[in-house]
Amino acid sequence: MTALLEIEDLKVTFNTRYGQVTALDGVSLHVNAGETLGVVGESGCGKSITALATMGLIPMPPGRIAGGSIRLSGEELVGANPSRLRALRGADIAMIFQEPMTSLNPVFTVGDQIAEAIMLHQKVSPDQAFKDAVALLDRVGIPSPDARARDYPHQLSGGMRQRVMIAMAVSCRPKVLIADEPTTALDVTVQAQIFDLLNEIQRDFGAAIILITHDMGAISEMADRVAVMYAGRVIEEAGADDVLDHPQHPYSRGLIDCIPALGREDHALKEIPGVVPPLHLLGDGCAFADRCEHANDRCRREKPLLAAHGHHPAACHGVEEGRI
């Protein structure tokens, strides 16, 4: 069975003042209809670039898709002509952004903005589009949607705005919904509501969701499968429970250890030492080697490949050798 969205060996490079750097180095992901794929990693791991590449929104230049393919229901998107991509954006693939505060246009009412999104892809009258927009606002749980549709973004709270963004994203019933850290800017109680809403939307619309996050809690709540990314590569991929209960890669273990637990004896928050290395300084070895307590000479010399060694696929020499 072919997946709804298949990303295969995707390479994205950027021209920077340090020369050409590789932001995505052979990323392969897939997501099936009705499934939620969680993509985790710290800032700078290439999660958002993967999302933008899928939307065809990599700024070119300085960016460039140097290789690989992205297929939506079998249709190749890399190198597809811009007007075809534009027709797909919003209609078949939609995206929810991280910052609901800044992703809405401040000078138009939210109802108008949703209506615009509808009219870009469907032949409906402005009146009908506005009515649809109000119905969508109702669907995403906004109280008195008639009145709120006439509000400007600054009059709504962060949670409300993210609901508006979700309404806009699902307005044309996309097959794939990419949520790029949809709750990072919201407070915790609102986060849970947004996740519930995304789950409902997925049930109703049957969309595949790619949830990009650095929050393992979000993953456990939402994802069916998880791909862990580090420095532009997928380093571990498996079912959500497999990754959460039996993380293979030391980086995944680190991420899971970082989840603060209430009632835990030691109050110190765990952390992974160091930061993601800047892309222009990546050497030949494993990108995580400098931060890994299990790293040996081979790790620093040779890049590990994603392969099933233990419980499920991970890209780690230590796992392969049975050291970890």
Add this chain to the structure above:
Amino acid sequence: MTDTPDYKAESPALEAWRMFRRNIPALCGVAMLTVIVLATLYGTFFYSGDPFDVVWAPHEPPGATPEFPLGTDYLGRNIVAGMLTGGGPTLAVGAAAAAITMVIGISLGALAGYYGGWVDNLLMRITEFFQVLPALLFAMVLVTLFSPSLWTIAIAIGVVSWPQTARLTRAEFLKIKELEYVTAARAIGARNKRIIWKVILPNAMPPLIVSATLTIGVAILFEAGLSFLGLGDPNVMSWGLMIGANREYILDAWWPVTFPGLAIFFTVFAVSLIGDGLNDAFNPKLRER
């Protein structure tokens, strides 16, 4: 789920108007400009008379003859009639020139700022070319090349003053195109044309409106300057023409030059007050909640 009927949505424009309404100097500017515009539009209705007609002895001082409250000029032409009929062309040229400036400046600035790269480079070099030419000299050349009429004067002023608007628009576009709602608009499948005109431009409007207002003032001064130099339309009475025609006799009679001069001064002053008021109204930092 309760409805809140007393809670009214307020558009950014409405909010700006609320701020503007509280700005006393700006309101004075509006009042002054209204009086001036009404006087030039309807003044001749109450006080008729051809401004080119010689009606009395030359250099009759103001107040000496009740029929000619502001006196007469060096040919014995009625100054009140000149003031009332001369305002219209001056204001019209100012407004038309400002409109031309905004159309050229916003179009080129928007394209340069949005597309960047070679488009930006090309358009900005053209802009710089126009910017380094001395504006008044260039306008004089344009007006003399094509016979002076209100239209050619307005076009000449527009052609020499768009570069600043283009730069301002470009700067706004460079800033706004990086914002997330532009990416979000692209993500719902909007095309470039739509993003430029319907997403970025409305957000770039506040400084551009202020700039347009101030451009009207500058254009009025420009028109007066050209007329003063004798490059105005000689068949149309304007404030600038009155000053230009009477300037040689300023030591014998101050009034034929001073009254149109004051009219220009108050018009430009009013427009500047309005421009400043709009600037304050659009600036969220000066807006109390």
